[in-house]
Amino acid sequence: MFFDPEFIAKVEEKPIEGLVEACKMAISAQDELDNGQDWTDQEHELLWDASTFVDLVIKANDLDLDIELPEPSINIHENCNALRAYLEEVEKALRGEATKLKINFFKKRYDTALKSSFAYEFTQGDLERVQFLINEIRTHISQVGDLEQGHRQRLLKRLENLQAELHKRVSDLDRFWGLVGDAGVVLGKLGKDAKPIVDRIREVAEIVWKTQARTEELPSGTDNPVLEQKPDV
Structure with a gap:
C-alpha cells in the first residue's frame, strides 16, 4: 500500500x-x-x-x-x-x-476565546482532570492486546485531536460525546478487558455533563439519565 x-x-x-x-x-x-x-x-x-x-x-x-x-x-x-x-x-x-x-x-x-461568544467553560481543576484522564485512556488503548490495530490507531487519533482542541472554553462538546460512543464500541469488542478504558471515559463524560449543565443553567445537581446507566463490566 x-x-x-x-x-x-x-x-x-x-x-x-x-x-x-x-x-x-x-x-x-x-x-x-x-x-x-x-x-x-x-x-x-x-x-x-x-x-x-x-x-x-x-x-x-x-x-x-x-x-x-x-x-x-x-x-x-x-x-x-x-x-x-x-x-x-x-x-x-x-x-x-x-x-x-x-x-x-x-x-x-x-x-471561543472571546468572552462575548457563547462557550462551555471548564473549571481549571476539571480541565486538568480531563487532560489526565485522556492521557490514561491513551496509555490503556496502546497497551491492550486484543484491539485490532486499525481501530487502535483511529481511537488514538481521535484522542489526539480531542486534546488538541481541549481548552478552558470550548464552543461545542461534540468530540467529548463522541468519546462516549467509542467507549461502547470498545466495550463490545473487549468485554471486561475494556473496564479501565470505559471507567475513565465515563468520568470524562461526567465532567463534561457537569460543565454542560452548568452552562445551560440547569438546576444544580441535575443528573444525565444516560450516565446513570452503569455498564456491567
Missing part, C-alpha cells in the same frame, strides 16, 4: 483535508519516479494504488464530486495519463473546501 495505516486513520478523521494531502503525496511521488520518457510499471502501480484509495474515501464519505475514477485499459500510457489527471482534478476540487474548513477552524478558535 502506498498510504500507511497512520495516514489512513488521519484521512478517516478528516476526509477532505486528508484527500487533498493524499493527492499531493501521490502526485509528488509520481513526479519523483518520472524519467521524462515512457511511463513505468512502478508509476502505473503507484497511480492505481493512490487513485483507488481516493475513490474509496470519496464514496465512503458521500462527497459530491462529479469526478469518476478512470476505467482501466490495456494501455499503460492511457491509464497513467488518466489517473494523473484524476488525482489533479480531485485535489483541485477539494482544495477550496479544505481551505474553508481551516478558516472555520480558526474562526471557531477565536469565537
Whole structure:
C-alpha cells in the first residue's frame, strides 16, 4: 500500500483535508519516479494504488464530486495519463473546501476565546482532570492486546485531536460525546478487558455533563439519565 495505516486513520478523521494531502503525496511521488520518457510499471502501480484509495474515501464519505475514477485499459500510457489527471482534478476540487474548513477552524478558535461568544467553560481543576484522564485512556488503548490495530490507531487519533482542541472554553462538546460512543464500541469488542478504558471515559463524560449543565443553567445537581446507566463490566 502506498498510504500507511497512520495516514489512513488521519484521512478517516478528516476526509477532505486528508484527500487533498493524499493527492499531493501521490502526485509528488509520481513526479519523483518520472524519467521524462515512457511511463513505468512502478508509476502505473503507484497511480492505481493512490487513485483507488481516493475513490474509496470519496464514496465512503458521500462527497459530491462529479469526478469518476478512470476505467482501466490495456494501455499503460492511457491509464497513467488518466489517473494523473484524476488525482489533479480531485485535489483541485477539494482544495477550496479544505481551505474553508481551516478558516472555520480558526474562526471557531477565536469565537471561543472571546468572552462575548457563547462557550462551555471548564473549571481549571476539571480541565486538568480531563487532560489526565485522556492521557490514561491513551496509555490503556496502546497497551491492550486484543484491539485490532486499525481501530487502535483511529481511537488514538481521535484522542489526539480531542486534546488538541481541549481548552478552558470550548464552543461545542461534540468530540467529548463522541468519546462516549467509542467507549461502547470498545466495550463490545473487549468485554471486561475494556473496564479501565470505559471507567475513565465515563468520568470524562461526567465532567463534561457537569460543565454542560452548568452552562445551560440547569438546576444544580441535575443528573444525565444516560450516565446513570452503569455498564456491567
